[in-house]
Every structure is written in C-alpha cells, then in structure tokens.
Amino acid sequence: MNEKELEVLRIVEENARVDFNTLAKMVDLKEDEVKSILKKLEQNKVILNYSAVIDWSKVDISEPVTAMIDVKVAPKRGVGFDEVAERIYRFPEVKALYLMSGAYDLQVVIEGKTMHEIARFVSEKLSSIDSVLSTTTHFQLKKYKHDGVVFEEGEEDRRIVVTP
Known part of the structure; x- marks a missing residue:
C-alpha cells in the first residue's frame, strides 16, 4: 500500500x-x-463499511441497551477460538466480537431493547454453546466517547468558588 x-x-x-x-x-x-x-x-476489503456515530439519547425513541459480555471459552484443537467466535458473531444482536488477552478469551458487544432481552441472549444463546465455560456481563450506563467522538462536551462550571 x-x-x-x-x-x-x-x-x-x-x-x-x-x-x-x-x-x-x-x-x-x-x-x-x-x-x-x-x-x-x-x-480488497480494506474499507469494510462507512458508518455514522449517533447519539441515541437525543432521539425521541427508547435508547438501545448495550452490554459487553466477557466470555471464557474452551478452545478446540486445530481451530482455537475461531469456530466458537464464528458461531457467536452470526447472532444478529452481536455488534462486535474481539479475541482478548487476560482472564477472559472473548468480548462480545451486543445491543437489545431491554436488559431482560440481553439476559435472555446470554442464558439462551451464548451460554448454551458447548465451548462457552463462563460469562460476565457489563451494561453500558453512559457513553462519553465512541470512535473518537466525544458525547456532550462538558459545560464550564459557572459556580462561584467558595474558600474558607
């Protein structure tokens, strides 16, 4: 290149x-x-997609719930993590999937309409995969920065400073 x-x-x-x-x-x-x-x-699939970063909190619909799920996997001989990763990324709820270093092997980012919908995904779809040993789910509470874009720049604090 x-x-x-x-x-x-x-x-x-x-x-x-x-x-x-x-x-x-x-x-x-x-x-x-x-x-x-x-x-x-x-x-050549160097550019895969063109996308926009949207602040859903400013749209008059209910904001989607985003969760990051850490997954511990038993890798299979000859294919490692690839086979289970492929099974996971085929679910339409999955927005991103990463192979990680550390205590967990994969990180799955999913979106749902409710926390209950995400819980159902974890219990019915993700945990039922043979190679999945355990999961830990983290719910996104507030987005400060995504793909280099800062959400809601902080306003200047106009309060008067009081000192003793």
Whole structure:
C-alpha cells in the first residue's frame, strides 16, 4: 500500500462523508485517482463499511441497551477460538466480537431493547454453546466517547468558588 492510499484511508476513517473533490485536494491527487483508490480499497476489503456515530439519547425513541459480555471459552484443537467466535458473531444482536488477552478469551458487544432481552441472549444463546465455560456481563450506563467522538462536551462550571 502506498503513502497516498494510506493518507486517503486516514482521512476517510476520520470523516467518511468527505466529498471526492475535497479529498482529492487534501491528498494532492485528481478526483478520478481518489475514486480509483477508494474502489480498490473497497474491493480488497480494506474499507469494510462507512458508518455514522449517533447519539441515541437525543432521539425521541427508547435508547438501545448495550452490554459487553466477557466470555471464557474452551478452545478446540486445530481451530482455537475461531469456530466458537464464528458461531457467536452470526447472532444478529452481536455488534462486535474481539479475541482478548487476560482472564477472559472473548468480548462480545451486543445491543437489545431491554436488559431482560440481553439476559435472555446470554442464558439462551451464548451460554448454551458447548465451548462457552463462563460469562460476565457489563451494561453500558453512559457513553462519553465512541470512535473518537466525544458525547456532550462538558459545560464550564459557572459556580462561584467558595474558600474558607
């Protein structure tokens, strides 16, 4: 991968909505060259998706419940963690899945409408997989920063400082 392709990747990762003309000027290439680079990166599955970061707390619907589930797994000979990971990431509730170091092997990020829905997922779907030995579920209470985007910048404290 050449330096211009890396430069395009970095810019698109920061702002996927940048138009071709602006992007071309930023990397000092022609618009057609930038389109060609992006097409190549998409075809080679370097760019997998373009997404938006949304603050659901500001939308007039009930905010989804997000949970991070740490999973201890008995790896299988010859396939390690890959086979059980594939079974887990196929569930539509699963938004992300990571192989981790430390006390747990996998971290599963899921979304549901309620905490009860997530509890059902853990007890009925995740825990029933043969290789899963144990789970620990953590519920997300508030989002401060996600994908480099800060939610609700803190307002300046305007209270008068009182000292003895």
